[in-house]
Amino acid sequence: xxxxxxxxxxxxxxxxxxxxxxxxxxxxxxxxxxxxxxxxxxxxxxxxxxxxxxxxxxxxxxxxxxxxxxxxxxxxxxxxxxxxxxxxxxxxxxxxxxxxxxxxxxxxxxxxxxxxxxxxxxxxxxxxxxxxxxxxxxxxxxxxxxxxxxxxxxxxxxxxxxxxxxxxxxxxxxxxxxxxxxxxxxxxxxxxxxxxxxxxxxxxxxxxxxxxxxxxxxxxxxxxxxxxxxxxxxxxxxxxxxxxxxxxxxxxxxxxxxxxxxxxxxxxxxxxxxxxxxxxxxxxxxxxxxxxxxxxxxxxxxxxxxxxxxxxxxxxxxxxxxxxxxxxxxxxxxxxxxxxxxxxxxxxxxxxxxxx
Amino acid sequence: xxxxxxxxxxxxxxxxxxxxxxxxxxxxxxxxxxxxxxxxxxxxxxxxxxxxxxxxxxxxxxxxxxxxxxxxxxxxxxxxxxxxxxxxxxxxxxxxxxxxxxxxxxxxxxxxxxxxxxxxxxxxxxxxxxxxxxxxxxxxxxxxxxxxxxxxxxxxxxxxxxxxxxxxxxxxxxxxxxxxxxxxxxxxxxxxxxxxxxxxxxxxxxxxxxxxxxxxxxxx
Numbered sequence: 404x405x406x407x408x409x410x411x412x413x414x415x416x417x418x419x420x421x422x423x424x425x426x427x428x429x430x431x432x433x434x435x436x437x438x439x440x441x442x443x444x445x446x447x448x449x450x451x452x453x454x455x456x457x458x459x460x461x462x463x464x465x466x467x468x469x470x471x472x473x474x475x476x477x478x479x480x481x482x483x484x485x486x487x488x489x490x491x492x493x494x495x496x497x498x499x500x501x502x503x504x505x506x507x508x509x510x511x512x513x514x515x516x517x518x519x520x521x522x523x524x525x526x527x528x529x530x531x532x533x534x535x536x537x538x539x540x541x542x543x544x545x546x547x548x549x550x551x552x553x554x555x556x557x558x559x560x561x562x563x564x565x566x567x568x569x570x571x572x573x574x575x576x577x578x579x580x581x582x583x584x585x586x587x588x589x590x591x592x593x594x595x596x597x598x599x600x601x602x603x604x605x606x607x608x609x610x611x612x613x614x615x616x617x618x619x620x621x622x623x624x625x626x627x628x629x630x631x632x633x634x635x636x637x638x639x640x641x642x643x644x645x646x647x648x649x650x651x652x653x654x655x656x657x658x659x660x661x662x663x664x665x666x667x668x669x670x671x672x673x674x675x676x677x678x679x680x681x682x683x684x685x686x687x688x689x690x691x692x693x694x695x696x697x698x699x700x701x702x703x704x705x706x707x708x709x710x711x712x713x714x715x716x717x718x719x720x721x722x723x724x725x726x727x728x729x730x731x732x733x734x735x736x737x738x739x740x741x742x743x744x745x746x747x748x749x750x751x752x753x754x755x756x757x758x759x
Numbered sequence: 760x761x762x763x764x765x766x767x768x769x770x771x772x773x774x775x776x777x778x779x780x781x782x783x784x785x786x787x788x789x790x791x792x793x794x795x796x797x798x799x800x801x802x803x804x805x806x807x808x809x810x811x812x813x814x815x816x817x818x819x820x821x822x823x824x825x826x827x828x829x830x831x832x833x834x835x836x837x838x839x840x841x842x843x844x845x846x847x848x849x850x851x852x853x854x855x856x857x858x859x860x861x862x863x864x865x866x867x868x869x870x871x872x873x874x875x876x877x878x879x880x881x882x883x884x885x886x887x888x889x890x891x892x893x894x895x896x897x898x899x900x901x902x903x904x905x906x907x908x909x910x911x912x913x914x915x916x917x918x919x920x921x922x923x924x925x926x927x928x929x930x931x932x933x934x935x936x937x938x939x940x941x942x943x944x945x946x947x948x949x950x951x952x953x954x955x956x957x958x959x960x961x962x963x964x965x966x967x968x969x970x971x972x973x974x975x976x977x978x979x
Contacts, residue, residue: 461884490886501881504976505899514895515885546975566885 405437405460405570405602410469412455412626429455430466431626437619442596442603444613444634446649447623453606456623457572460604461493462486473570491519494563494601498575500555502547508534508558509543515566529565536598537561537591553584557591564595571595573605577612589615610649614638614714622646635714639684640744662707667749675750677726677735678707682744684719692741693724699737702728727753764947767934772954774848775930778920782852783913786859790912791905793819793860794867795893801872805879805889822861827919830858831926851928855919859912866908870901903974910966914959921955931955 412430417423429452437443447453458464459471462478471478473489481489502511509530516526534540537557547555556576563571573592577585593616596603607613613620613634621631624645630637641647668675681692693704704724711720726734738745793815799805800812825833831854835845838853874897882896898905924932931951939948 463880463884487886487888490884493884495881495884497877497881499875499877501875501877503878503896503900505902505973514882517895518882518885518887518891548976562885572884 404439404472404474405435405604406472407433407435407456407459408470408472409434410456410459410466410471412452412459412464413467428626430459432469433623433626433628435621435628435631437602437604439602440596440600441618442593442605442616444617444620445604445606445623446608446610446613446620447606447645448608448649451623452626453608453623454574457574457604457606460570460572461490461495491515491566492568493570493572494560494566494568495572495574496556496559496563496576498578500547500552500559500579502555502558502562504547507544507546508539508550511547511558512543512561512565515562519566521566530561533561533565536564536595551584552580553588556580556584556588560588560591560595564599564601567599569601571601571603573603575607576605578607578609585612586615592616608649610638614712622649635684635717635719638714639682639719665751667751669747669749671732672750673729674752676705676753677731678748678751679724679726679735679738680746680748681722681724681738682720682746683722684717690741692722692738692743696726696734696737700728700730700734702726702730702734723748725751764938767938768931768947768950768954771929771931771934771951772958775917775920775924775932775955775958778848778851778855778923778928778930779913779916782855782859782916782920783909785852785856786863786912786916787909789856789860790863791867793864794871794905795897797864797868798871798897799889799893801868803872803876805883805892819861819864822857823865827854827858828922828926830854831923846927848929851920851923851930855916855923858919859916862915863909863912866912867901867905870904870908871897873904874900903970906966906970906973910962910970913962913966917955917958917962 410430410433411428414427414429415424416427418425433456435443445453445456455464459466460473460478462471462481466479469479473493476489478486478489503514506514512530512534513526516529521529530543531540534543537560539554539557539561542550542554542558547558550558559576571592576592577588580588589612592603592605595601596616605612605617617634619632620634620637621628622637622643622645623629624643629643630641630646637646638650641650667678671677693706696702696704704726706722706724708721708723710722711718713719735745735747797812797815797819800808800815822830834854834857837857838845838850841853842850844850878900879892879896882892887895920928920930921932921935924930924934925936927933931954935948935951938944939951
């Protein structure tokens with residue numbers, strides 16, 4: 404269990420012109436509970452305080468106030484030597500990899516073991532063991548400068564895991580990688596999370612990363628957590644605008660631009676078509692809504708926007724449809740009865756542009 | 760050129776090599792820790808300490824701002840106290856070292872400053888002590904830059920040693936002044952210049968080679 408309790412971080416910034424110091428709050432009273440074995444994502448735009456927050460876990464940044472617990476150890480009160488010992492059990496990987504350029508892959512993976520005081524033969528065994536786990540064992544003699552980004556991050560992960568940590572901190576570990584490599588690195592993180600049972604805390608600005616591997620997510624905005632919970636819940640029912648904004652790249656739920664000029668009326672009308680937005684997740688996503696509508700009611704259904712995706716193995720999605728015909732209202736009630744989130748966008752004239 | 764002159768030039772070259780190598784060694788031994796302290800006590804350093812940094816920086820700047828020929832005369836009492844005399848090649852090693860130590864210090868400091876802070880952060884995150892960070896991260900990562908800087912120092916010392924020669928230190932500078940300048944022996948003057956040029960070239964080539972052998976951060 405990792406517990407952050409009311410963490411605040413204040414930087415004193417000296418204005419170079421007026422020479423006045425002012426306080427900048429990077430974090431304001433952040434509290435988080437992270438279960439053992441979880442993959443916990445913290446998402447936010449740049450400048451939201453993500454980097455500061457993750458560094459407060461291993462005290463690379465000391466919180467100005469608040470307390471950090473890892474299991475029963477209070478990190479915030481540890482003296483230097485004990486803090487170093489605690490850090491050896493917290494692996495960390497970075498966006499820019501931060502490998503030692505003048506050590507080979509082997510030397511990099513061996514580094515934390517040297518620091519932890521392992522003896523030579525044990526280091527050798529462990530390096531080979533962990534290198535084969537991350538599938539980098541054929542590159543042990545090479546220097547990081549000769550590796551690709553994905554390979555460097557694998558070395559970074561091997562180094563972070565070498566001393567058998569309980570916790571892995573990931574600081575934008577995939578942000579410098581292409582989508583394909585990102586996927587394989589994320590899969591590796593999920594694999595080690597499952598195989599070794601370690602707790603992963605990762606920060607990112609990409610919802611795709613959260614969607615791919617996280618169990619829970621916290622949304623950080625201006626140093627505060629505005630929303631947190633299981634990933635599925637945050638994705639399907641985001642409350643805060645910051646969350647919705649971060650989600651727009653993942654879930655296409657806005658009307659296409661060509662609809663922006665349409666005149667919507669909120670009063671039901673026989674002549675106008677009904678435009679609806681339907682969000683669904685879980686088992687409801689599997690039911691054939693559209694064909695049900697057409698079979699049961701005298702309506703025409705035109706699909707304008709459709710997006711279906713999976714979080715782990717649960718489908719979720721968004722559908723924007725246009726209903727025409729005499730039984731629009733009945734169809735709407737039918738949809739509302741099924742446990743779907745239905746939002747009436749409005750009534751709109753049937754234009755050739757939309758119905759083709 | 761007569762055999763006597765040839766012998767003179769060979770002895771002079773050996774004297775110059777002796778002065779330069781000993782003073783380079785002293786400068787490295789003292790300048791390396793100085794540069795490390797300057798670097799780790801700076802604003803972004805792992806052992807930030809403003810008073811130590813300001814004082815050391817001030818001393819280093821004094822050492823670097825005095826022209827060598829003036830420094831050499833100014834520290835004659837120190838030279839006498841250490842070597843017992845202020846004349847000869849052993850005496851010249853003192854001012855040469857004193858001039859080179861702050862230079863090496865700055866060179867080491869700037870090599871260490873160029874190391875990506877993320878690498879140091881990673882080591883801190885792994886529980887490294889400040890001492891471990893210095894000798895397992897900073898020095899190995901900064902090594903190519905340090906070697907390039909030391910090469911520059913050695914070349915500077917070749918030049919300084921010729922200057923020291925004019926003040927009774929011996930070596931090629933002494934020969935160039937006494938034979939080439941005062942006795943108008945143009946061949947001796949040219950010969951000392953050629954030897955100095957060859958020396959500097961060799962030092963540079965060897966330094967570049969070692970520096971690139973220790974550099975692994977680029978694809979090659």
